Amino acid sequence: MKTLDATDRTLIALLQDNARLSTVALAKAVGLSRSTVQERVQRLEDSGVIAQYTVRLGQGGDPLQAWLFLRYADGFSCDDVMPLLADLPAVQLCHSVAGETDLLVLVRADTPTVLADLRERIAGFKGVDDVTTVPVLRVTLDRR
Numbered sequence: 001m002k003t004l005d006a007t008d009r010t011l012i013a014l015l016q017d018n019a020r021l022s023t024v025a026l027a028k029a030v031g032l033s034r035s036t037v038q039e040r041v042q043r044l045e046d047s048g049v050i051a052q053y054t055v056r057l058g059q060g061g062d063p064l065q066a067w068l069f070l071r072y073a074d075g076f077s078c079d080d081v082m083p084l085l086a087d088l089p090a091v092q093l094c095h096s097v098a099g100e101t102d103l104l105v106l107v108r109a110d111t112p113t114v115l116a117d118l119r120e121r122i123a124g125f126k127g128v129d130d131v132t133t134v135p136v137l138r139v140t141l142d143r144r
Contacts, residue, residue, distance in 0.1 A: 076127035
């Protein structure tokens with residue numbers, strides 16, 4: 001895959017904001033022909049830069065979100081904890097990171113009580129030493 005240029009990045013940003021934009025609308029936004037944009041998007045898909053198109057739920061009843069900052073117990077690692085987290089549908093995203101925190105986990109819950117129960121369940125997993133919960137108050141940008 002060749003290096004992404006400004007046009008590729010603009011196309012990606014437009015599709016992240018609205019994956020249903022037509023090729024004609026994308027072409028108009030970047031000032032290229034429909035066929036050129038179609039080829040670029042196909043190249044981005046084929047190379048794995050664009051992995052999938054998805055639905056992002058709107059404001060109608062958004063669930064609560066929180067980041068859980070996990071620290072592993074001594075002798076445990078991501079390989080020990082991830083299978084447990086992967087079994088929980090409320091777990092949306094996990095990032096292995098360096099520093100005082102070992103794993104960032106984005107979770108969703110319908111109510112504060114459900115979030116608290118989920119947090120306690122994860123804190124009780126074998127291999128988890130500590131969990132810090134940071135509730136999301138508002139999402140100001142999400143280009144996933």
